[in-house]
Amino acid sequence: MKKMLTLGLTAVMAISLLAGCGNNGNTGTGDNSGTNTATDAGKNTDSGSGKKKFAIIFKNTGNPYGEKMMEGFKKAIEEKGDEAILKAPDQPTAEAQIQMIEELISQKVDSISIAGNDPDALQPALTKAMKAGIKVSSLDSAVNAQSRNTHVNQADPERIGRTLIQGVSEMIGGEGEIAILSATSQATNQNTWIEWMKKELEDPKYANVKLVKVAYGDDLRDKSVSETEALLKSYPNLKAIIAPTTVGIAAAGKVLTDKGLKDKVKLTGLGLPSEMAEYIESGICPWMYLWNPIDVGYLAGFTAEALVAGEITGAVGEKFTAGSLGDKEIVADGDGTQIMLGDPFKFDASNIAEWKEVY
Amino acid sequence: MKQKEWGEPALAITQSAVQPAAKAAWSSSFAKFREIGLLAFIALLCVGVQLRNPSFLTWENINDIATNTAILAILSVGMMLVIITRGIDLSIGATLALSGMTAALTVKQFPGLHPGVALLLGIAVGLVCGAIVGLLVSKVGILPIIATLGMMNVFRGLTYEMSGGKWVSAHQMPDSFKQLATGTILGINNLIVIAVVIYVAAYYFVSYTRTGRRVYAVGSSPESAAVSGIKSDRILWLVYTLMGGLTGLAGVLWVSKFASAQGDTASGYELNVIAACVLGGVSIAGGSGKISGIILGSVLLGILNNALPMINVSPFWQSWIQGMIIVIAVIINALVKRGINRNNLMRRKI
Numbered sequence: 001m002k003k004m005l006t007l008g009l010t011a012v013m014a015i016s017l018l019a020g021c022g023n024n025g026n027t028g029t030g031d032n033s034g035t036n037t038a039t040d041a042g043k044n045t046d047s048g049s050g051k052k053k054f055a056i057i058f059k060n061t062g063n064p065y066g067e068k069m070m071e072g073f074k075k076a077i078e079e080k081g082d083e084a085i086l087k088a089p090d091q092p093t094a095e096a097q098i099q100m101i102e103e104l105i106s107q108k109v110d111s112i113s114i115a116g117n118d119p120d121a122l123q124p125a126l127t128k129a130m131k132a133g134i135k136v137s138s139l140d141s142a143v144n145a146q147s148r149n150t151h152v153n154q155a156d157p158e159r160i161g162r163t164l165i166q167g168v169s170e171m172i173g174g175e176g177e178i179a180i181l182s183a184t185s186q187a188t189n190q191n192t193w194i195e196w197m198k199k200e201l202e203d204p205k206y207a208n209v210k211l212v213k214v215a216y217g218d219d220l221r222d223k224s225v226s227e228t229e230a231l232l233k234s235y236p237n238l239k240a241i242i243a244p245t246t247v248g249i250a251a252a253g254k255v256l257t258d259k260g261l262k263d264k265v266k267l268t269g270l271g272l273p274s275e276m277a278e279y280i281e282s283g284i285c286p287w288m289y290l291w292n293p294i295d296v297g298y299l300a301g302f303t304a305e306a307l308v309a310g311e312i313t314g315a316v317g318e319k320f321t322a323g324s325l326g327d328k329e330i331v332a333d334g335d336g337t338q339i340m341l342g343d344p345f346k347f348d349a350s351n352i353a354e355w356k357e358v359y
Numbered sequence: 360m361k362q363k364e365w366g367e368p369a370l371a372i373t374q375s376a377v378q379p380a381a382k383a384a385w386s387s388s389f390a391k392f393r394e395i396g397l398l399a400f401i402a403l404l405c406v407g408v409q410l411r412n413p414s415f416l417t418w419e420n421i422n423d424i425a426t427n428t429a430i431l432a433i434l435s436v437g438m439m440l441v442i443i444t445r446g447i448d449l450s451i452g453a454t455l456a457l458s459g460m461t462a463a464l465t466v467k468q469f470p471g472l473h474p475g476v477a478l479l480l481g482i483a484v485g486l487v488c489g490a491i492v493g494l495l496v497s498k499v500g501i502l503p504i505i506a507t508l509g510m511m512n513v514f515r516g517l518t519y520e521m522s523g524g525k526w527v528s529a530h531q532m533p534d535s536f537k538q539l540a541t542g543t544i545l546g547i548n549n550l551i552v553i554a555v556v557i558y559v560a561a562y563y564f565v566s567y568t569r570t571g572r573r574v575y576a577v578g579s580s581p582e583s584a585a586v587s588g589i590k591s592d593r594i595l596w597l598v599y600t601l602m603g604g605l606t607g608l609a610g611v612l613w614v615s616k617f618a619s620a621q622g623d624t625a626s627g628y629e630l631n632v633i634a635a636c637v638l639g640g641v642s643i644a645g646g647s648g649k650i651s652g653i654i655l656g657s658v659l660l661g662i663l664n665n666a667l668p669m670i671n672v673s674p675f676w677q678s679w680i681q682g683m684i685i686v687i688a689v690i691i692n693a694l695v696k697r698g699i700n701r702n703n704l705m706r707r708k709i
Contacts, residue, residue: 062524062622080406083673090515185674216674221617221624222427223664229423230668231416250529254618277621356530 024343027072051196053109054304055085056297059141060092064270065246065293066115068359069140072294073113074303076323085109085302094118101125105132111304113152119188123147135307137314139300141188145336149314152303154296154335155187155344160244161196163289163344164268165206168240171266171286175208176239179231180320181252181269183219183245193244212238217248224251232265243269246276249288253279273347277356280349287348291341293359299341394640396691397655401662408666415669422548428661429550430609430616434632435639436561437602442636443578444598446503447627447644450492451606453514456624458484458610460518462536463527470533474615477536481611482604488514489603490596497595511629512543519622531616540616548616550612557605562650574598579646635660638688659684 017144056073058066070086077084085104089096095116104112105128112129116122116138126136126147139152169177180197182190194214201211212235217224224247231238232255241256249271256265257279267285279285302322303312312318316337318330330337347355408415434451441448458481466477488510495506527583529537542549565571576584577594614620639656641648663684667677 060623062519062522064525067524096475107481213671215668221613221619221621223619226427226664227668229420229427230665233417233420234412234669234671236414252618252621254529272528274525274528274530275526276528281530356528 002240009169014037027214035099051081051083052111052308052310053083053085054111054301054308055104055107055108055109055113056300057097057104057112058086058088059097059112059115061088061090063088064075064274064359065173065184068293068301069297072297072299073301074297075294077305078297079323080301080305082305083302092117094121097122098125101129105129107132109134110308111135111137113137113139113300113304114143116143117141118190119144137300137303137307139296139303142333142336142338144326145334148336149307150303150312150330151333151336151338152296152300154291154293154342155342156340157192158196159343160260160270160289161193161198162200163198164193164242164244164270165197167241167268167287167289167346168266169209171268172209172239174206175212177212177237178240178242179212179235179238180214181227181231181241181243181245181248182214182216183248185216187245190244197242217243217245217251219245219247220253221247224248228252228255232259232261238265240266240268243267243271245269245305246271249285250275250279253284256284259284270344271353272359273355274357274359276347277352280347280352283349287346289344289346291344295325298323301326303321303328303339360588367417386444394649394651394655397638397640397652401655401659403657404662404666408423408662408670411670415666419435420665424658424665425551425614426548428546428657429475429554430612431551431631431635431660432554432657433557433605433609433612434628435635435657436557436650437598437605438629438632438636439639439641439648439650439653440565440574440598441503441572441602442633442641442643443645443648444587444595445578445581446595447633447643448492448507448597448599448602449504449520450488450507450511450514451602452625452633453511453518454485454488454606455610455613455628456518456620456622456626457488457514457521458482458607459609459614459619459624460522460527460622462611463614464522466533466536466579467527467531470670474536474539478608482607485607485610486600489606492603493599497592499676515622515626518624522620522622524622526622527614527620532615532618537615537618540612548559550616553608553612558650558654570594570597575646585645591701629689631660634685638685642687656688 014049027278054077058070066088074084074086084126087100089100097114097117098121101122102125112134114122114136116124122143123146126143130136130149135325136148137150137152138148140154142151142153166245172178180194182194198211200206201209214229215227215231217227228251231241241252243252249267249269253276256262256267262282262284267279268288270290271288272290272317276285276288280288299322302320302325304313306312306320307314311320312330314337316330316332320325322328328339330339365507372402405416438448438451441649462477462481465480466472492507492510495501495510496503532656540550544552565574573584573589573594576589577591580593635656636648636653637643637656638659639648639652639654641652663681667680672680
C-alpha cells in the first residue's frame with residue numbers, strides 16, 4: 001500500500017519535473033501538461049509573429065485588491081490583443097517572487113510588471129530579466145530604481161499624504177492629537193505616505209494638530225487591535241487615527257465600535273471599501289480614501305505595452321496613451337521614473353454602498 | 360534501564376496536579392518554583408510597564424488583555440496535550456482560518472442563523488481537520504511535524520479555495536454573530552468565559568480522568584505505556600482531534616472578534632501558541648506540562664502583546680524582547696528540569 005503510494009508520488013513528481021523542463025527547452029515533446037500552454041508562443045524567439053506575453057507578479061495570493069489589479073492588467077493587455085500571465089506567490093516574500101521571476105525569464109516573456117515585496121532584494125533577479133531583454137516595470141509597491149524601467153504609482157504619494165492630513169484636519173476641526181496606525185515598519189508605501197503626511201503637517205495652518213505616534217500593526221488583525229488599544233490608552237486626548245492600510249483601518253474601526261468611541265475618536269485612512277463599509281455606514285469612519293485597483297492594473301498594462309513597443313523607454317518626459325485613462329507622462333521619482341495614476345478617490349457614506357460590492 | 364523507564368512516569372505524576380503528599384515534597388517544590396518564578400516575572404513586568412505608562416493596570420486594560428489572550432489560551436490547552444504526547448501541531452493556524460472562514464461564509468449566506476449554530480459548525484470543521492491529522496500521526500505513523508506541516512498547507516489552500524480568495528467583511532456578517540465575541544455574561548466578556556470553562560474542563564480531564572492520565576503516560580514513555588496496556592494510537596488520535604476541535608472553536612471566535620475572515624487569518628499563529636506552551640513549562644520532549652503553567656504562559660504573552668506597544672519601544676525591539684523572553688524561559692525550564700532529574704536520582708540511591 002505504502003509502496004504504491006510512494007511509487008505514485010514519485011511518478012507524479014518526475015512527470016512534473018519533465019513538464020518543467022519542457023518549458024525551458026524548445027523541444028516540446030508532448031509531455032507538456034495543461035499548465036504550459038504558453039510554450040508554443042515561447043518558441044517564437046523572433047518576436048515578429050504571435051502574441052506577446054506580459055507577466056504580472058503580485059505580492060501574494062488571496063488578496064482581493066491584488067486580484068482586481070491583475071484583472072485591470074489583463075484587460076489592458078487583452079485590449080491590445082496580447083497574452084497576460086497572472087502570477088502571485090502564496091506568501092508575501094521576496095524569495096517567492098524571485099523564483100517566479102526566474103521562471104518567467106526562462107519562459108521568455110516580453111515584459112514583467114511586479115508589485116515588489118521588497119524594494120532591494122529583487123534587484124539581482126530583475127536586472128537579470130532586463131539583461132535578457134525583458135521590460136520590467138513595478139506597480140503598487142516599487143522596486144528600486146536600478147531594477148526597473150519605470151514604476152506605476154497608484155496615486156501620488158505626495159497627494160495621498162497631503163490628502164489624508166487635510167481630511168483628518170477637517171474631521172477634527174483643525175485641532176487635537178492624531179496618531180498613525182501603519183502596516184509594518186518596513187513597508188515602502190506606507191513609509192513614503194507617512195513622510196508626506198509629516199511634511200503637510202509642517203504647514204502653519206496645522207499648528208494645533210499634533211501627531212503623537214506612528215504605531216505599526218504589521219497588517220495583522222490581532223496586532224493592529226492591540227496597537228489601537230494602546231494608542232487609545234496612552235493618549236486619552238486622541239482625536240483621530242489615520243490608518244493607511246486596510247487591515248489596520250478595519251481593525252481600528254472594530255476597536256472604536258466595540259469601545260463606543262464613535263464621537264470621541266475619528267478614523268480615516270486608506271482601506272478596501274468592502275472591509276470598511278460597516279464602519280463608514282455607522283459613522284465611525286466619516287470617510288476614507290483609496291484608488292481604484294482596476295485602474296492601477298490597467299495603467300500598468302498599458303505601460304508594459306508601451307515599453308515593449310518602444311514608445312517609451314522609461315525616461316522622464318515621455319508620453320503615451322493609456323487606453324481609457326487618457327494620456328500619461330513619465331515623471332521623475334528619486335533616481336528613477338514613475339507614472340502617476342492621480343488623486344486618491346474618496347469613499348464616504350454616499351458612495352460606499354455601491355463600492356462595497358466592487359472590492 | 361528499567362529504573363529509568365519507571366522513573367519518568369512517576370515524574371509526570373508528581374509534576375502534575377495529583378501530588379502524593381510528603382514523599383514528593385522535594386521535587387514538587389522544585390517544580391513549583393518555576394511557576395513561581397514565572398509569576399514573579401509577570402509581576403515584575405507589570406510593575407515596570409505601570410511605571411512607564413500609568414494606564415496599564417486599569418480595569419479596562421486588564422479586560423482588554425484578558426479578551427485578547429482568550430483565543431491564545433484556548434489553543435494552548437490543545438497544544439499542551441499534543442506536546443505532552445511528544446508531538447507538535449503546526450496546522451492549527453490554517454485550521455483556525457478554515458473553520459473561521461466556513462462559519463463566516465455560512466452566516467453571510469444565512470444571516471438569520473443562530474450564532475450558536477455557526478459556533479458548532481466551526482467546531483465540527485475543526486474536529487474533522489484534527490481527526491485527519493490525528494489519523495496521519497497515529498495510524499499512518501507520519502512524524503507529527505511532517506504531517507501537520509503538510510496538512511497546514513492543505514487546510515490553508517482549502518480556505519483560499521472556499522473563499523475564492525475573497526474576504527468576508529464586517530458588513531456581510533449579522534450583528535448576532537459579531538456579538539459572540541463582544542457580548543458579556545455577568546459583565547464578563549464571552550471570550551473570557553469560554554476560556555475559563557475550557558480551562559476548568561481541561562484541568563479535570565488531565566488530572567482526574569483515566570484518559571487524561573494516559574496522555575501523560577504515552578508522552579513520558581511510549582514503551583511502558585504500551586506494556587501497561589494503553590492504546591497509544593487512540594490517545595494520539597484523541598489529542599489531535601481535541602486540538603482540532605478547540606482550534607475550530609477559536610476560529611469562529613477569532614472571526615467574530617475581528618469581524619473579518621481572510622484567507623491568511625492567523626497565518627503563523629501556531630508559533631505563538633507553541634511559544635505560550637513552552638513559556639508555561641510544557642516540555643517539547645513530551646511527558647510534562649501543567650494547566651497552571653500554560654495559563655501563565657498565555658498570560659505572559661498576552662501581557663507582552665499589550666504592554667510592548669504601550670511603553671513606546673521601537674517595533675524592531677518588540678520582536679527582539681519577545682524572542683529573548685521566550686529563550687530565557689526555555690533556558691530556565693531546561694535548568695530546572697536538569698535539577699529535578701538529578702534530585703530524583705539522588706533520592707533513589709538512598
